[in-house]
Amino acid sequence: MASKQTNSKIPPDMAVGFIGAGRMAQAMARGFITTGVIKPGNILASDPDQRMLNFMQNDLGINITHSNREVVEKSDMVVLAVKPNVVSPVLQEVSPTVSKEKLVVSIAAGIPIGTIEKQLPDGTKVIRVMPNTPALVQAAASVLAPGQAVEDCDTELVTELLRCIGIAEPGSEKLLDAVTGLSGSGPAYAFTAIEALSDGGVKMGLPRDLAIKLAAQTLLGAAKMVLESGKHPGQLKDEVCSPGGTTIAAMHKLERGGFRASLIDAVEAATLKAKELGQS
Structure with a gap:
């Protein structure tokens, strides 16, 4: 198992939460665990589909819940891994539990950063990412774009995490739809x-x-x-x-x-x- 470099931006006990436990969330979580950057016990996933949660728990050793708010409360970084049409109601649900210390990473295709920021408290740090499923074998191709409240250290942290599961390149949001069409699909x-x-x-x-x-x-x-x-x-x-x-x-x-x-x-x-x- 790969170990983190001494100059890693990733805190040793960082807690990561996934709202949505589908294929992309599974691929990212497996990559984080396999490379040793995030411990299985520090990952929490929620999903309405019990089969998805059972896979996360039984195959990856990840903690599971049916509460999206619990994921936010217990995580330093929350990955929004739901279908685009579900993003708005999920954000409305969890918004009261989102603080400025949280980092929200969205992998929902096509949903602009501004749309997410408007439904969360002012100053929420939002990063939009377009990864792809070869994250499952640590061969992902990802591009990320930071929101208005994101600091350089936040972008560096997410970039390092994504590079544990493949290549990752910072970019502007205007590129992400084309990234979706090329490497996402x-x-x-x-x-x-x-x-x-x-x-x-x-x-x-x-x-x-x-x-x-x-x-x-x-x-x-x-x-x-x-x-x-x-x-x-x-x-x-x-x-x-x-x-x-x-x-x-x-x-x-x-x-x-x-x-x-x-x-x-x-x-x-x-x-x-x-x-x-x-x-x-």
């Missing part, structure tokens, strides 16, 4: 690509389990090359495409099928949906 695009690649392998005679393993490792390896080589992905693509070879023939088919345009359209559609959720 992106794992689904990648899973579909892995499934389709493995289908192609099966069509051409590979056993299903081998095809899936090869497809997944290929995307993993390609991603690592982009992140670690510093080269533009177009350059890396060109390096695979030998003149008159197999890869350039395959690329021709992908271009003809609108592969790039489909991915661009997907990011655009998810971004616009995130904006719509925020407006509604």
